[in-house]
Amino acid sequence: MAEKHFDFLFIGGGILGSAGAMCLAEKLDGSARIGVIDVDLEGEHSSTLKNAGGVRSTWRNRANIELCKYSIDFYETIREEVQFRQHGYYWMHGDKSWEEIQRNYPLYVEYGLNVELYAHDRITDILPFVDNTEGIAGVSISRKSGLLDHYSLREYYREKARKLGVEFVDGCFVTDIAVKDGSVTSVKAVLLYSKGMDGGSADRSEAIKDCLLSSDAPTGGEELSFGCGALINTAGAWAPRIAQLYGFTDSQVKPRRRQMVVINCPDVDLSGYGMVIDTSDVYFHKDAENILVGYSNIDEEYGYNIRFDFGGMDEDSPFFRYIWSPLYNRISKFERLKFLRGWAGLYAETPDRSGFLGRVPGLLNVYECCAHTGRGLMISYGAGTALADLITDGELRQELRRAGDLSRERPAGGMYEQLHL
Ligand SMILES: Cc1cc2nc3c(=O)[nH]c(=O)nc-3n(C[C@H](O)[C@H](O)[C@H](O)COP(=O)(O)OP(=O)(O)OC[C@H]3O[C@@H](n4cnc5c(N)ncnc54)[C@H](O)[C@@H]3O)c2cc1C
Incomplete structure (x- = not known):
């Protein structure tokens, strides 16, 4: 030995x-x-x-804020090496998450996170590709956040x-x-x-x-x-x-499968935007010529499962239910999106x-x-x-x-x- x-x-x-x-x-x-x-x-x-490459500091707890802020300050110094694209997080909030971000906002000011909150009437100025604003209480933009290459x-x-x-x-x-x-x-x-x-x-x-x-x-x-x-x-x-x-x-720690898909949809131009998050919790961002989309379905069982099965375009498929429907509901130009591929990985979750x-x-x-x-x-x-x-x-x-x-x-x-x- x-x-x-x-x-x-x-x-x-x-x-x-x-x-x-x-x-x-x-x-x-x-x-x-x-x-x-x-x-x-x-x-x-x-x-x-x-992972999806998303980077932000907009949390509720100081521990998570401090760790992310410290990291982002560092990523800014190695921007080119890690392809840090600081194009922001654009979050469309439903009532509950709008309440949450307003509750957390004083902390964001204290830590200098550069977060902006906008009421419902500003949505289409900020996200012009959104053509259904139903259910959006407000939008937050976290300017120092963005995407990097893991x-x-x-x-x-x-x-x-x-x-x-x-x-x-x-x-x-x-x-x-x-x-x-x-x-x-x-x-x-x-x-x-x-x-x-x-x-x-x-x-x-x-x-x-x-x-x-x-x-x-x-x-x-x-x-x-x-x-x-x-x-x-x-x-x-x-x-x-x-x-x-x-x-x-x-x-306390349990593994849970999380899935992501890559779609193509030239009709939706996300240039200049970092991560965009819908009230449905579907999140997406531009990835070269395509768009990366993720959704953390809460009914996923715990376990070491990394089989991808979001595929299929029929109306019963998880892809249709969790990805296509919320995207199309919010942005009608997503109607003609094309599914390219996907993968599954594990989150290590705590209560x-x-x-x-x-x-x-x-x-x-x-x-x-x-x-x-x-x-x-x-x-x-x-x-x-x-x-x-x-x-x-x-x-x-x-x-x-x-x-x-x-x-x-x-x-x-x-x-x-x-x-x-
Ligand atoms: C779909 C998805 C999207 C995500 N999006 C984001 C995001 O946008 N932003 C973000 O910050 N995070 C995101 N995450 C979470 C992020 O990817 C993880 O929190 C992070 O990668 C965890 O890193 P790690 O080093 O702890 O684990 P890992 O990268 O999993 O590394 C653990 C290593 O341990 C090794 N290992 C395990 N058991 C053994 C053993 N018995 N012997 C030897 N080696 C072993 C494995 O081979 C592995 O290489 C996402 C995750 C998923 C699945």
Whole structure:
């Protein structure tokens, strides 16, 4: 069995593991051995490669606002590298969400988020392609928000991390974690591609999918062991399974499928707009010559399901019900849209729709950064920074001080997020 030792070992190299590793390496300035292990660093089935690219800070809780604001301030400095298009979020609010954004508005002013609220009579000035304003109580524009390229951002973090000596180990499916006297001491993994498993990219993709969906270790692969001084769980929607291995039963975080489609509709010109959100919670934005559309159906069951099945244009299909109907209802030019393709990925959800960031209770050297639902990309730089602060200093910098609210010990009143997609 191969042996390696890291002072800090991240399990999961998606956007959050990569950001965390980079921020920790920057803070420690190359003085510690940092490793990131993942069954598939390319991340074909990871949430990071499935997301919509949306970035905003318009939340209810200070922790989420601070993490996103800190991240956006950073993305502005690397705009070109990560294709940050700061074209805003245009949100058409129904009564309930209009109330919510007005309630939150003073916080947005306090944090300088540059959010504008407009009453019903301004809708068509702001969104000229909307020709049915029924059910819209008001529109908010969040000017500092926008879209970025998740792949470029993840690679940006990894490249910086590698330059600072972080080691990324690919193809390792974690199967066991040893705990002694309240501390994790080592992690065992099976090397996915070692023996007879690399017959081709299709086989490899299926093997990765199989173990991620079933949690069964691949058979026949070489075993690896990683000693570690501290462990950081950044395994995304799989974080509860990793937690189980170090003896923490996570009843809060649950995986839920989320689906997106790409459509073509030259009649609707979204140039100059970032994310547009309908009262139905269907969200969409321009994506090169096409339009990316997502909808988080609330009747979706929990579970590790990444099968795409929004397809089909008949009137009973989910695509018709959840995508076409609300789009056409709001913007009649969507009548002749063409469905091109789609995919499904996982959200890691919590009952209050806020994530976890901090020390895992009951263990001395285990941290987690997971379950930021539909917020993991936008929050990533702030979350990586906060994690690095907690690990090295045991406290958070001033701009991120409320990120401490995302520990397992939630503040009284909870961390519920209403404006969640
Ligand atoms: C359809 C959709 C749309 C979204 N839209 C947005 C958006 O617009 N904006 C936004 O901010 N967020 C969005 N999100 C959410 C965002 O994508 C996630 O919050 C974020 O990607 C989570 O990153 P992560 O690094 O925690 O997880 P992941 O990217 O899933 O990474 C976890 C990694 O852990 C690895 N892993 C798991 N188990 C094991 C194991 N046993 N051994 C080894 N490795 C393991 C996996 O291979 C994976 O690479 C969206 C998500 C979806 C699904």
